[in-house]
Amino acid sequence: MSKFIGLVRNEHMKTFRRLSTWILLGILLGMFILIAGITKYYAEDGGNWRQSSEQQVAELQKQAEQTEDPVYAASLQEDMAVLQYQLDNDIAPIQTDSVLGFMLDALLNCGPFLIMFIAIIAGGMVSNEFSTGTIKLLLTKTPSRFSVLTSKYVSMLFTTFLFTVAFLLFSFIVGVIFFGFDGLTASRVVLDNGEIVKESGLGALSRDIGYGFIQVAFYGTIAFALSTLFRNSALAIGFSIFIALFFPTISYLIARYDWSKYILFNNLDLSAYTPGNTPIVDGMTLGFSVVVMLVYFIIITAITWLSFIKRDVTA
Amino acid sequence: MQKQPAVEIKQVTKVIRGRKIIDNINFSIYPGEVFGFLGPNGAGKTTTIRMIVGLMGITDGEILIKGNSIKTSHGAAMKHIGAIVENPEMYKYLSGYLNLVHFARMSDNVDKKRIDEVIELVGLKNRIQDKVKTYSLGMRQRLGIAQALLHSPDVLILDEPTNGLDPAGIREMRHYIRNLAEKEGLAVIVSSHLLSEMELMCDRIGVLQHGKMLGVQQVHELSSEQTQMVSFQVEPAEQAAIILRDMGSKKPQMKDDKVLIELTRDEIPVAAAKLTKEAINIYGIQAETKTLEDTFLELTGGKEIV
Numbered sequence: 261m262s263k264f265i266g267l268v269r270n271e272h273m274k275t276f277r278r279l280s281t282w283i284l285l286g287i288l289l290g291m292f293i294l295i296a297g298i299t300k301y302y303a304e305d306g307g308n309w310r311q312s313s314e315q316q317v318a319e320l321q322k323q324a325e326q327t328e329d330p331v332y333a334a335s336l337q338e339d340m341a342v343l344q345y346q347l348d349n350d351i352a353p354i355q356t357d358s359v360l361g362f363m364l365d366a367l368l369n370c371g372p373f374l375i376m377f378i379a380i381i382a383g384g385m386v387s388n389e390f391s392t393g394t395i396k397l398l399l400t401k402t403p404s405r406f407s408v409l410t411s412k413y414v415s416m417l418f419t420t421f422l423f424t425v426a427f428l429l430f431s432f433i434v435g436v437i438f439f440g441f442d443g444l445t446a447s448r449v450v451l452d453n454g455e456i457v458k459e460s461g462l463g464a465l466s467r468d469i470g471y472g473f474i475q476v477a478f479y480g481t482i483a484f485a486l487s488t489l490f491r492n493s494a495l496a497i498g499f500s501i502f503i504a505l506f507f508p509t510i511s512y513l514i515a516r517y518d519w520s521k522y523i524l525f526n527n528l529d530l531s532a533y534t535p536g537n538t539p540i541v542d543g544m545t546l547g548f549s550v551v552v553m554l555v556y557f558i559i560i561t562a563i564t565w566l567s568f569i570k571r572d573v574t575a
Numbered sequence: 576m577q578k579q580p581a582v583e584i585k586q587v588t589k590v591i592r593g594r595k596i597i598d599n600i601n602f603s604i605y606p607g608e609v610f611g612f613l614g615p616n617g618a619g620k621t622t623t624i625r626m627i628v629g630l631m632g633i634t635d636g637e638i639l640i641k642g643n644s645i646k647t648s649h650g651a652a653m654k655h656i657g658a659i660v661e662n663p664e665m666y667k668y669l670s671g672y673l674n675l676v677h678f679a680r681m682s683d684n685v686d687k688k689r690i691d692e693v694i695e696l697v698g699l700k701n702r703i704q705d706k707v708k709t710y711s712l713g714m715r716q717r718l719g720i721a722q723a724l725l726h727s728p729d730v731l732i733l734d735e736p737t738n739g740l741d742p743a744g745i746r747e748m749r750h751y752i753r754n755l756a757e758k759e760g761l762a763v764i765v766s767s768h769l770l771s772e773m774e775l776m777c778d779r780i781g782v783l784q785h786g787k788m789l790g791v792q793q794v795h796e797l798s799s800e801q802t803q804m805v806s807f808q809v810e811p812a813e814q815a816a817i818i819l820r821d822m823g824s825k826k827p828q829m830k831d832d833k834v835l836i837e838l839t840r841d842e843i844p845v846a847a848a849k850l851t852k853e854a855i856n857i858y859g860i861q862a863e864t865k866t867l868e869d870t871f872l873e874l875t876g877g878k879e880i881v
Contacts, residue, residue, distance in 0.1 A: 273669070396628075397665075401682060
């Protein structure tokens with residue numbers, strides 16, 4: 261067991277002694293600073309949220325009367341209902357230029373970058389050993405191939421965790437620097453299936469970051485598996501990022517077919533089941549997605565580990 | 576050499592996509608000897624080495640490292656092996672020291688003291704904290720050896736150890752390998768396609784061609800029954816040839832002012848005494864050992880030497 265911990269530490273050393281890993285973290289921080297700067301620059305001096313909310317309701321009302329599109333009108337009505345509920349119950353909306361608002365925005369907008377960064381790291385973990393030839397040293401020591409691959413995977417999960425923590429920490433620090441610490445107690449009001457739901461902003465953030473971690477870790481797993489199967493980092497990284505970026509479009513196009521709910525990539529974003537969101541195919545549930553993910557996970561890891569253990573090393 | 580072999584290769588065959596890369600080879604390597612693996616490129620040297628260290632599967636047969644099958648007890652077998660397969664590839668963005676820490680964590684009972692000991696042994700003390708990307712090939716080669724020796728193995732496997740080294744580096748490496756075998760009692764397996772080099776480094780040489788082991792040849796000790804070509808630099812040569820006619824199995828040959836005759840080791844002083852008795856001036860006697868190159872050419876039929 262102590263040897264296995266040693267193997268994981270080795271993988272960590274290899275990830276974090278690389279300049280590229282720190283560049284990725286630097287990009288993340290830079291992105292947050294940029295977004296915070298823009299947000300601060302354009303933020304209205306919202307001294308009184310009641311006034312602006314009332315103004316918004318009035319504007320929405322006017323638009324709703326003018327439009328002839330019933331769908332659009334319905335969405336306007338929903339927005340108005342939320343604003344009205346906040347006014348009636350004296351719940352201040354989460355401001356974009358507050359720490360919590362910034363953190364929620366950062367997660368929504370920069371979450372996909374986290375997938376990209378982890379795909380870059382995971383996609384190189386095994387294939388880089390093959391391309392540099394170091395795999396020959398790695399596999400001619402006492403640890404079995406199974407332990408070597410498993411240690412790499414555990415290290416990948418831990419790196420994903422560290423990046424997620426860094427994501428939260430960076431967004432919090434940048435938020436505090438730009439907007440000042442103003443508490444994390446704000447609540448958010450959303451309309452879920454025509455019903456008003458009030459939830460704590462911090463609670464929503466924790467839940468979404470948790471789901472985000474699962475999603476990122478799964479994309480990491482896919483990149484890791486491709487990296488092991490094809491021994492080619494470009495393919496592993498490219499495919500994972502391509503799917504992460506373009507699948508939403510594909511998904512939208514095939515959503516009318518019921519079978520599309522069995523596609524793995526339709527099940528990776530569990531935040532689809534949080535209040536205010538709807539899953540891509542009707543009838544999908546959180547439990548369904550978890551089961552689909554588990555089944556794919558077992559198939560992917562079985563193929564990956566088996567191939568790594570059995571195949572000849574000719575690098 | 577009736578010791579327990581360090582490495583036993585028993586009827587090993589390797590088939591890749593229906594092609595027989597290695598065809599039923601058999602040999603053993605003993606502690607304290609340097610075994611050379613010779614053959615033209617593509618003969619199957621690297622494939623055999625990869626099978627010994629478990630990088631490639633064995634289609635048929637068995638490889639035992641100190642009695643442990645590489646197939647069924649990888650961990651126990653690998654404990655005894657230190658290897659560099661082809662080039663000494665290390666993590667270039669890590670320092671030499673961290674590379675060794677990395678491999679120390681993969682082995683049992685390698686502490687900081689042992690790491691320092693090995694660094695001292697390969698003479699990398701001054702540069703060990705530098706990143707490997709700044710190392711010369713010779714230094715990488717040494718770091719590779721340090722990595723291979725870290726867990727005090729009984730068998731050292733070096734695939735083309737002198738590849739890319741300059742003459743001084745080759746000498747150093749040769750000296751080093753001999754030392755490990757003679758002083759530390761390691762069984763060393765080296766592979767090469769360079770004959771001259773192997774001759775200086777190895778105790779025994781196995782010649783591989785087209786995946787078949789053509790023969791295992793002893794390099795240095797020639798047994799007393801074995802004949803060798805001996806040249807006598809004498810005057811007058813014609814007379815000497817007549818005197819030596821009844822010695823040896825074949826007739827003596829004349830070449831310039833020398834007489835060439837095939838003799839066993841024990842017959843050489845006898846022949847010299849005979850010549851002296853007949854008042855022939857002897858200026859030199861030289862045993863022309865059949866070089867490994869001759870053997871190699873004989874074995875491989877003089878073709879396809881790279």
